[in-house]
Amino acid sequence: MDLDLSKFDFNVETLGECQVPSPLVGERLKFVSDDERIVAVSDSQELSRYQEELGYIPSMETAGPRAKVFQPQLLARAAIVTCGGLCPGLNSVIKGVVETLNQEYGIKDVFGIHYGYAGLADPKTYPPVMLDADKVDTLHMEGGSILGTSRGGQDVETMVQNLVNMRINMLFTIGGDGTLKGAAQIAKEIKRRGLEISVVGVPKTIDNDLQFVGSTFGFETAVYQSTPVITAAHVEARSVYNGLGIVKLMGRDSGFICANAALANPVVNFCLIPEDEWTLDGPNGLLKAVERRFRRKSHAIIAVAEGAGQSNFNGLGEERDASGNVLKHDIGTFLCDRFKSYFADLKIPVSLKYFDPSYSIRSVPASGTDQILCHRLAEYAVHAAMAGKTNMVIGYWNRSFVNVPIPVATYERHKIDINGSLWRSVLACTGQEKYFKGRSK
Numbered sequence: 027m028d029l030d031l032s033k034f035d036f037n038v039e040t041l042g043e044c045q046v047p048s049p050l051v052g053e054r055l056k057f058v059s060d061d062e063r064i065v066a067v068s069d070s071q072e073l074s075r076y077q078e079e080l081g082y083i084p085s086m087e088t089a090g091p092r093a094k095v096f097q098p099q100l101l102a103r104a105a106i107v108t109c110g111g112l113c114p115g116l117n118s119v120i121k122g123v124v125e126t127l128n129q130e131y132g133i134k135d136v137f138g139i140h141y142g143y144a145g146l147a148d149p150k151t152y153p154p155v156m157l158d159a160d161k162v163d164t165l166h167m168e169g170g171s172i173l174g175t176s177r178g179g180q181d182v183e184t185m186v187q188n189l190v191n192m193r194i195n196m197l198f199t200i201g202g203d204g205t206l207k208g209a210a211q212i213a214k215e216i217k218r219r220g221l222e223i224s225v226v227g228v229p230k231t232i233d234n235d236l237q238f239v240g241s242t243f244g245f246e247t248a249v250y251q252s253t254p255v256i257t258a259a260h261v262e263a264r265s266v267y268n269g270l271g272i273v274k275l276m277g278r279d280s281g282f283i284c285a286n287a288a289l290a291n292p293v294v295n296f297c298l299i300p301e302d303e304w305t306l307d308g309p310n311g312l313l314k315a316v317e318r319r320f321r322r323k324s325h326a327i328i329a330v331a332e333g334a335g336q337s338n339f340n341g342l343g344e345e346r347d348a349s350g351n352v353l354k355h356d357i358g359t360f361l362c363d364r365f366k367s368y369f370a371d372l373k374i375p376v377s378l379k380y381f382d383p384s385y386s387i388r389s390v391p392a393s394g395t396d397q398i399l400c401h402r403l404a405e406y407a408v409h410a411a412m413a414g415k416t417n418m419v420i421g422y423w424n425r426s427f428v429n430v431p432i433p434v435a436t437y438e439r440h441k442i443d444i445n446g447s448l449w450r451s452v453l454a455c456t457g458q459e460k461y462f463k464g465r466s467k
């Protein structure tokens with residue numbers, strides 16, 4: 027089956043003339059396009075590092091439908107799996123994949139795999155469900171994942187054998203960096219066995235920590251959802267003498283939610299992220315900084331990312347979740363305890379209110395433009411799988427949807443550049459530098 031491209035309002039196969047989503051890695055890289063591919067060329071150290079460690083030059087291609095459709099319509103059977111932590115919009119992506127398969131390609135056999143890779147490894151215990159247009163009709167209104175999710179490793183050979191048993195030839199994995207690494211292993215095993223099964227990822231990361239993906243669904247919703255909580259913290263703190271509001275937000279290794287929430291809510295006075303170091307004690311520490319702020323304003327709001335300030339727990343050991351992710355020590359309650367004892371020792375009154383909205387933030391449905399992003403990422407994932415592409419994830423880069431090889435997207439975590447303009451804006455907006463006196467940058 028070939029696809030009639032005239033029904034789409036753009037020609038994805040004239041990349042050389044019209045669509046070059048650059049830059050791939052900062053401004054230093056340049057691009058040349060070669061038919062559908064966008065090849066990054068540069069003599070920068072960064073590129074050589076990729077080339078050396080990955081064994082190839084990282085390249086992306088413009089996402090979209092291809093005239094040559096690889097999957098025969100009658101035999102095409104798809105499976106969708108959601109893994110890792112919840113994220114607003116998971117259900118919207120599931121709906122988008124099912125509808126695009128149904129409506130654009132006439133493919134009706136779509137399996138929903140239950141409970142992440144656990145369901146793929148053990149479909150007897152967690153039987154899959156057939157998904158159709160009726161089942162997904164109002165799915166975008168629901169938070170969570172209708173399929174359920176899980177963490178924890180599964181046997182790759184078993185998962186691939188189950189795909190074969192179910193006669194699946196397209197697997198859509200909706201997940202973050204762990205899920206994508208799992209997807210890459212599945213794709214490798216598929217290749218080793220000489221099977222024709224596409225494995226295409228849709229990037230799910232509320233923390234926004236994947237490389238070359240630009241925008242991920244759920245992130246904007248998370249920032250938006252933080253607003254009522256920060257507002258409540260501010261109202262509480264402002265209404266009493268020396269009111270201190272501490273709001274903990276998600277972000278294990280990357281502080282994007284926290285930084286953006288601080289910018290979106292300019293009542294935040296201190297934004298603490300994993301990427302930037304700060305001390306608690308001493309003349310330049312956070313405790314003293316809040317004391318200084320109290321003298322000027324008598325209230326203060328701290329937004330802290332869950333992965334911030336972990337050096338305060340040095341020597342306490344390390345726990346991991348089932349997927350191997352390092353569990354962060356609870357910086358929120360730690361700060362509460364330290365502030366209470368600090369001000370008690372100084373006999374300075376303080377009224378501290380602590381807010382941890384993490385799970386209520388991530389369990390809502392996607393809102394605003396996140397809904398649109400979910401649908402479009404899903405559409406492009408289907409186009410990629412139908413064109414026979416594999417071991418790749420859809421990215422949104424420089425206002426273009428792109429097909430990004432999984433090893434490139436997961437090569438390292440995307441983090442806030444503390445010398446970059448985003449962090450500079452946060453520092454300016456919070457004014458935290460004037461309280462953190464003498465703090466090195």
Ligand SMILES: Nc1ncnc2c1ncn2[C@@H]1O[C@H](COP(=O)(O)OP(=O)(O)O)[C@@H](O)[C@H]1O
Nearest residue numbers: 109110177178179201202203204205207208349
């Ligand atoms: N390095 C890895 N290789 C293969 N599978 C992985 C890897 N890391 C995680 N996974 C699997 O991917 C799934 C989701 O991973 P997890 O880290 O929990 O969430 P996320 O995908 O959001 O990062 C889990 O089932 C986990 O076992």
Ligand SMILES: O=P(O)(O)OC[C@H]1O[C@](O)(COP(=O)(O)O)[C@@H](O)[C@@H]1O
Nearest residue numbers: 110111202231232233276277278347
């Ligand atoms: O408590 P859980 O369910 O393991 O999830 C907590 C984690 O989920 C996240 O929201 C997203 O994590 P993943 O991208 O690894 O799924 C993190 O910010 C947070 O640490």
